[in-house]
Amino acid sequence: MNEASKMLANRYQVGELIGRGGMAEVHIGYDTRLGRTVAIKVLRPDLARDPSFQTRFRREAQAAAGLNHPAIVAVYDTGEEQIITANGERQTLPFIVMEYVEGHTVRDILKDGAAAPIDEAIEIVAGVLTGLEYAHAAGLVHRDIKPANIMLTPTGAVKVMDFGIARVLADVGQTMTQTQSVVGTAQYLSPEQARGENVDARSDLYSTGCVLFELLCGRPPFLGDSPVSVAYQHVREPAPVPSSFAPDVPPELDRVVMRALEKDRNARYSTAQAFLADLAAVSQGRPLDIATGQYPVGSAGRGSGATAVLAAAAGGTGMTQVMPAGGDFPEDPDDELVEVPGGRARLIRNTLILVGSLLVAGLIIFGLINLTKQKAEVVATTVAVPNVVELQQEAAVNLLTKYELVADPQTEASADVPAGFVIRSNPAAAVVVDKKSTVTIYVSSGPTQATVPQVNGLMEADATALIVHAGLVVKEVIPDNSDYTITAGRATKTDPVGGTSVKPGDPITLYISSGQVQLPDVTNKSIDEATAILAAIGLAVEQLPVQTDAKPPGTVLSQNPQPGLIPQTTGIQLSVATPVVYHPVPNLKGQTEDNATAAVRALNFTANVTRQNSSTVAAGTVIDQSPAKDTQLAEGQAVTIVVSLGPAATTTTTTTTTTTTTPPP
16 A cells, blocks of 8 residues: 555545455554444455456455344445556555454464363354354355454454455466465365365355364364475365364264365255254254254254354453454464554544444444344245155155155165165255245165175074165065074075075065074985985084994994984984904803803803803803804804803702803993
């Protein structure tokens, strides 16, 4: 500014420079017509020389001037002044006249890296969101939400600064890498801003999420050696969870911040109102609404658009710093207010402060009354569309009816959403519409073709759920005794088998293991065949050899247990035919009883011992045997041995005893 431009539009007296940024200079000023102190932002001369920028600036400044909300620094007037430059050239100088605010910025609270108390952080961001909600409804996007653009007045009110300028710069295609036209601050850029894409209201909500993160943690979500590295993280790196830096942050507040910091703008809060509602739920100790992610208009305690009021000392130092409304200052490390010596403007302000404050108070009261009336009328006739995605059709229709909306169900094939559940809605969730409006809900008819899932080994409930999720119907559940590898209660197979392509809704038979197997009859089979059959169903075999000529050697003669259902892994005993072995009976006469029985057992015969008196053979000696010696006898057959008891008593009575011994097995 030169001396020729000390008075703008023959009305605004330009005072001392109180702030300087990358886009503009901010002066304290005085409105000679209304007698009030104002802040005057004058665009940099190099930007002012661009005709296309002047056109867009005029349009955007007029839009910003139409904002009338207690949480937004008011824009009183805009204009252009013809000045003569130092080179003698005539130049058009655009300017904006704004509300002058005393207080400090959120950046001042965060200077030392200390986090704000959770309640105060929520209150500050809630104030920002009420201003953004109003601005977005007016079609204006801020594009540079950051701590340096959020003012806290001595009374604790929140004021958002700098509407309009950032949008103009984005319109002329500038990017954050062009040092002459910074369109955002790296730590608070949305991913779409960093990529140079068009932005919308959701970009402001991302930046607000960054501010909330910093208030909770004392640092922004991403840090780097350069703005470019920080911007890269916004695009590529997942945001950290606030509680990883501040353990006192509750999980519900973590969820709110992480939703605001979603890379995909479609996954973010779609409106400031929805963001504000969840913050209110956290503040009031209410659980977040998982079904919709938001609350009905007004339920958050913020739907009226009232300015958030903080405690007077929230984050303060006990000192009041005079700051401009709309001070457009670059972020770290040049984010500080540039003070310019001189007290002339302060003298003007002190002289006229009483008149100006009375007038401002009157205008604010009038604006609040008018705004409250407008908001009440809007809330009475409009409603935010609830989230009905993944609800069953009936539940979705009921929810829309509850919100005084008309549901129009349409079917649509989906391989991901089960039949009967809502895929999406139009308008989408959180979009504000007139009550009684029609909301089209697209209900899944399931996939055009379904595949029978592989369920082997799953518990019955899990297998059933997987089949239903595939768009099929479990027609019948049948106990299955066939698969020893799958324990009781788990699925063994389906009919049709897993992997088969079928029509959606086709019936499926599910087989569930009973924990038992069907033991077959393996008698009269060879031992090798019987062992293989039983091993195939997980049963172990114990062989018991039996000599016989009735069956060929190796034939199973009997089994234990008998055929039928038995528990899995039961052991099976099989009697197996072996060839009969013959031996000649040895000569046992004259041997002692012990030697004779030992000789019989050695040949796998059974010894039957009988005793009788003998006057000629000493007691304990074998008198006779049957069969006779050298007789061929099969193993296991009996040999009878007659053992002497010695001479009989004087009576003529004869005593005979019999003892049978068998060879060891």
